[in-house]
Amino acid sequence: MxxxxxxxxxxxxxxxxxxxHSITSSTKLTVGGASxxxxxxxxxxxISGTGVDTTHGTGDSAVTxxxxxxxxxxGIGTPPNVSASQDVPGASFSFSQSFTQADVLPTSAVxxxxxxxxxxxxxxxxxxxxxxxxxxxxxGAITLTAGGHNTEALGQVTSTLIVD
Numbered sequence: 001m002x003x004x005x006x007x008x009x010x011x012x013x014x015x016x017x018x019x020x021h022s023i024t025s026s027t028k029l030t031v032g033g034a035s036x037x038x039x040x041x042x043x044x045x046x047i048s049g050t051g052v053d054t055t056h057g058t059g060d061s062a063v064t065x066x067x068x069x070x071x072x073x074x075g076i077g078t079p080p081n082v083s084a085s086q087d088v089p090g091a092s093f094s095f096s097q098s099f100t101q102a103d104v105l106p107t108s109a110v111x112x113x114x115x116x117x118x119x120x121x122x123x124x125x126x127x128x129x130x131x132x133x134x135x136x137x138x139x140g141a142i143t144l145t146a147g148g149h150n151t152e153a154l155g156q157v158t159s160t161l162i163v164d
Contacts, residue, residue: 017163017164018162018163018164019161019162019163020160020163020164021159021161023140023157023158023159024157025136025140025142025155025157025158026155026156027134027136027144027154027155028153028154029129029133029134029147029151029152029153030127030151030152031126031127031128031132031151032150032151033126034123034124035123035124036121037121038116039120039121040102040103040105041100041102041103041120042075042102042103043070043076043101043102044077045070045079045098046097046098047067047097048094048095048096049093049094049095049096050093050094051086051087051088051091051092051094052085052086052087052093052095053065053084053085053086053087054066054082054083055084055085056068056080056081056082056083057080067080067082068080068081068082074105075102075105076101076105077099077101079097082097103119124150127149127150128147128149129147129148129151130146130147131145131146132145132153133153134154136155142156142157
């Protein structure tokens with residue numbers, strides 16, 4: 001065993017490692033701006049049925065078994081005047097008609113602070129900082145204080161350890 005001791009001492013060499021450690025902390029405080037979005041809804045018209053006869057129009061221009069078409073004026077649709085009658089009295093039938101009126105086309109640009117007269121409008125008020133605050137102590141404790149409406153407070157502490 002004494003003969004192998006010097007060989008064992010040569011084999012046990014020290015191990016070197018690079019060690020890197022970092023701690024980063026950050027807060028993000030955001031106050032949102034005011035915004036409004038509006039979507040104009042267009043006209044739509046549909047008709048369906050079974051076991052019925054339809055007529056639209058009058059006099060010489062009357063169309064039998066037709067459904068007509070929307071009359072569009074200034075972006076607004078007007079449905080045709082359709083009458084329906086049962087094909088065979090006493091037999092089963094179904095009839096359905098639907099119409100969605102479009103939003104009126106605006107004649108001028110919307111003024112700041114006003115929402116257009118559309119059916120689908122989403123409006124978000126501008127944020128107010130109020131008491132909005134964020135701090136991170138040297139021990140890594142995060143303290144966030146809520147602000148007014150339309151605000152956001154985020155806090156983060158990241159610890160990184162790298163051993164090469």
